[in-house]
Amino acid sequence: MSATLEIRNLHVSVEGKPILRGVNLTVRQGEIHALMGPNGSGKSTLSNTVMGHPAYEVTEGEILFDGVDIVGLEPDERSRLGLFLAFQYPVAIPGVTVANFLRHAINARRKAENPEDKGISIPEFRKLMMEKMETLRMDRSFAGRYLNDGFSGGEKKRAEILQMAVLEPKIAIMDETDSGLDIDALRIVAEGALTLHERIEMGILIITHYQRILNYIRPQVVHIMMDGRIVETGGPELVEHLEEHGYDWLREKQSNGA
Amino acid sequence: MTTRRRVAREFTPPPLTRADVEAVSKQYDEPIWLRQARLEAWAQYEALPMPTTQDEAWRRTDYRHIDWGSAGALLSPNGGAFDDIPPENRDPLLGEERGGLVAFVDGKPVHDEIGEVLAAQGVIFMDLRRAAREHADLVRAHLGTRAVPPDEGKFAALNAALWTHGVFLYVPRGVQAALPVHSVFYATHPGALIGRVLVVLEEGASVDFLHETLSPTLGADGSYIGVTELIVGDDARLRYVALQDWGLNVFEFSHQRARVGRDARLDWITGQMGGKFLKAFMEIELDGEGAWGRMSALYFPADTQFMDLDTQQNHNAPHTTSDLLFKGALKDHARSVWQGMIKALPGAQKTDGFQANRTMILSRGARSDSIPGLEIQANDVRCTHAAATGQIEDEVLYYLMSRGLPRAEAEKLVVDGFFVPVLDRIPFENVRERLLAHVERKLLGA
Numbered sequence: 001m002s003a004t005l006e007i008r009n010l011h012v013s014v015e016g017k018p019i020l021r022g023v024n025l026t027v028r029q030g031e032i033h034a035l036m037g038p039n040g041s042g043k044s045t046l047s048n049t050v051m052g053h054p055a056y057e058v059t060e061g062e063i064l065f066d067g068v069d070i071v072g073l074e075p076d077e078r079s080r081l082g083l084f085l086a087f088q089y090p091v092a093i094p095g096v097t098v099a100n101f102l103r104h105a106i107n108a109r110r111k112a113e114n115p116e117d118k119g120i121s122i123p124e125f126r127k128l129m130m131e132k133m134e135t136l137r138m139d140r141s142f143a144g145r146y147l148n149d150g151f152s153g154g155e156k157k158r159a160e161i162l163q164m165a166v167l168e169p170k171i172a173i174m175d176e177t178d179s180g181l182d183i184d185a186l187r188i189v190a191e192g193a194l195t196l197h198e199r200i201e202m203g204i205l206i207i208t209h210y211q212r213i214l215n216y217i218r219p220q221v222v223h224i225m226m227d228g229r230i231v232e233t234g235g236p237e238l239v240e241h242l243e244e245h246g247y248d249w250l251r252e253k254q255s256n257g258a
Numbered sequence: 259m260t261t262r263r264r265v266a267r268e269f270t271p272p273p274l275t276r277a278d279v280e281a282v283s284k285q286y287d288e289p290i291w292l293r294q295a296r297l298e299a300w301a302q303y304e305a306l307p308m309p310t311t312q313d314e315a316w317r318r319t320d321y322r323h324i325d326w327g328s329a330g331a332l333l334s335p336n337g338g339a340f341d342d343i344p345p346e347n348r349d350p351l352l353g354e355e356r357g358g359l360v361a362f363v364d365g366k367p368v369h370d371e372i373g374e375v376l377a378a379q380g381v382i383f384m385d386l387r388r389a390a391r392e393h394a395d396l397v398r399a400h401l402g403t404r405a406v407p408p409d410e411g412k413f414a415a416l417n418a419a420l421w422t423h424g425v426f427l428y429v430p431r432g433v434q435a436a437l438p439v440h441s442v443f444y445a446t447h448p449g450a451l452i453g454r455v456l457v458v459l460e461e462g463a464s465v466d467f468l469h470e471t472l473s474p475t476l477g478a479d480g481s482y483i484g485v486t487e488l489i490v491g492d493d494a495r496l497r498y499v500a501l502q503d504w505g506l507n508v509f510e511f512s513h514q515r516a517r518v519g520r521d522a523r524l525d526w527i528t529g530q531m532g533g534k535f536l537k538a539f540m541e542i543e544l545d546g547e548g549a550w551g552r553m554s555a556l557y558f559p560a561d562t563q564f565m566d567l568d569t570q571q572n573h574n575a576p577h578t579t580s581d582l583l584f585k586g587a588l589k590d591h592a593r594s595v596w597q598g599m600i601k602a603l604p605g606a607q608k609t610d611g612f613q614a615n616r617t618m619i620l621s622r623g624a625r626s627d628s629i630p631g632l633e634i635q636a637n638d639v640r641c642t643h644a645a646a647t648g649q650i651e652d653e654v655l656y657y658l659m660s661r662g663l664p665r666a667e668a669e670k671l672v673v674d675g676f677f678v679p680v681l682d683r684i685p686f687e688n689v690r691e692r693l694l695a696h697v698e699r700k701l702l703g704a
Contacts (some may be wrong), residue, residue, distance in 0.1 A: 036340075051656075051660050052656075052660070053653055053656050054656065074659060074664075074665065075656055075660045076434075076659040076660070076661075076662050076663055076664050076665070076668075079659070079660055079661055079662035080662045084660075085660055087657065090657065091651075091653050091654050091657040093654065093657075093658070093671070093672065093675055094675055094676070094678075095674065095675025095676055095677070095678030095679065096671055096672070096674065096675035096678075101658075101661075101671070104663055104667065104671060105661040105662050105663060108661075108662045108663045108664065108667060109662050112662070142666035143286070146675070163661060167662065184666075228485065229616075
């Protein structure tokens with residue numbers, strides 16, 4: 001059965017200040033959606049709210065994953081349902097190696113499914129990790145480095161995709177994964193996501209400001225967010241229209257009450 | 259207005275007497291010089307005042323809640339045996355081969371063994387009382403003479419007068435001990451446990467040494483009055499790992515000091531986990547030109563545990579290097595104090611001293627104090643310090659949890675990672691694992 005992330009009339013506040021004001025958005029497994037919009041429109045608020053960041057308070061609406069409201073769930077429970085967020089700003093965890101962390105993440109899933117599980121064997125884990133690192137063209141030494149600690153911007157983004165590749169989510173949100181990447185790194189990261197899309201039908205919601213990444217990961221649906229709402233939804237042609245005309249036409253459209 | 263009734267509590271000494279000193283000395287049929295040294299130490303003990311919170315080193319460290327009724331009675335062997343020590347604390351350190359193991363239960367020697375390999379190398383590793391008879395010259399020359407003299411303080415004097423057990427490690431000139439050695443002080447009953455560690459490395463010698471002090475939680479207050487002396491000769495190399503895991507009603511008062519000779523290296527790592535109350539003076543004296551000393555600690559008080567680590571890095575010669583890294587996590591209503599001093603004597607040019615104490619507060623009720631200090635009398639030195647206290651940030655937990663780790667596991671991963679720089683300095687894998695397991699138990703415990 002394919003999973004669906006369904007966001008209904010979502011209102012979210014941060015420290016009492018409303019940020020999202022009625023977002024509706026549905027992403028199904030196997031689909032690719034792009035979410036664009038000017039800075040401060042609420043895109044990252046949406047991604048963090050879906051993942052369960054404690055600072056974001058849902059004041060109205062629902063987030064359904066396979067029909068179940070996940071608003072009350074902890075981030076780890078959401079993750080284990082099959083949601084993934086590739087962070088815009090991944091956090092450094094000094095003293096915890098990439099390998100150690102990935103193994104913990106895999107084992108947390110296995111244990112949730114079967115409390116008796118003893119965890120993935122070391123050889124099996126190594127094989128899996130090396131395989132994924134190879135496809136993302138990461139040096140082997142990467143596994144022994146502390147997670148995101150002293151990583152360059154590009155390394156952090158690659159580490160996010162590595163985690164995604166290992167965890168194999170049903171639906172992934174990629175929050176400005178393209179920012180700070182050069183063209184080669186962008187291609188590798190995009191290919192990594194596309195492979196998952198093709199192989200396990202991972203649904204993707206890709207948040208970006210630029211057309212660049214969408215040339216690799218081609219969305220079927222493009223949404224534009226402004227002032228905490230999705231104000232326009234269309235096909236891929238919308239991306240080009242934005243590149244040419246910016247957001248002003250949408251602002252006008254909004255103020256004309258259309 | 260309410261009337262406040264104050265219970266007048268004094269900084270009282272334990273109810274020990276000169277007769278106890280004589281009894282201890284007699285009981286073990288000690289050489290005259292040792293008996294003499296004990297009695298002199300007793301005189302010094304009597305002349306010294308009990309430390310109070312008026313003393314700078316004790317300002318944050320009040321022990322008036324100790325029940326000397328139980329904690330001040332000399333612990334006598336209660337029929338405890340080697341098997342009482344938990345197996346993981348007496349397992350070989352590396353594989354099956356053992357360099358040597360000396361273990362005491364309630365002050366009584368229950369295991370006194372040095373392996374053939376080290377014995378053939380001329381290494382001495384044994385019960386200190388036995389060493390005082392069999393290697394009198396060596397012991398007499400170093401016991402309380404160079405590192406921790408009896409007049410160091412009230413508790414050091416008490417120890418010198420009344421120590422009931424100890425371990426002696428001696429590595430002869432130029433000998434690189436092929437295996438690590440291991441000693442254990444274990445208590446099964448409340449009472450006063452008074453022990454010593456004496457390590458002497460001659461010129462060019464080297465060894466790895468693990469010393470453990472521990473007990474289960476006892477039925478009443480207990481105390482450990484300890485003295486540790488590490489004498490590292492010129493060009494020698496000592497790696498000393500000390501683990502403390504007393505039961506939750508043990509008060510520890512200890513003086514620990516290392517003297518490091520020319521071009522010698524001391525790597526001193528301590529794990530402080532147990533006890534109700536801890537006051538440990540840990541000091542490195544860099545006596546010889548080119549000496550290097552590193553002190554690392556991992557400490558994790560929880561519940562209402564109190565730990566005071568008082569360190570000194572003394573640069574007494576030019577071109578000396580010291581490095582201190584302490585890492586503490588605190589939970590529940592635990593408290594920690596670290597006061598650290600780097601001193602450089604007038605002639606100690608080109609010295610490099612660093613100290614950092616970093617703590618992680620895991621509960622709102624926990625508190626840590628860091629008091630770094632520099633006292634520099636040489637003009638061409640580099641001495642710096644850092645102290646930081648933090649919590650696990652919400653962003654970090656959120657990030658880890660978003661990958662499917664339950665909250666408790668995410669916290670554990672962060673704390674483990676926090677301790678890793680110190681853990682990585684411990685050369686024994688099973689010790690690292692034990693410490694991590696301890697951290698886990700503490701984190702998950704209510």
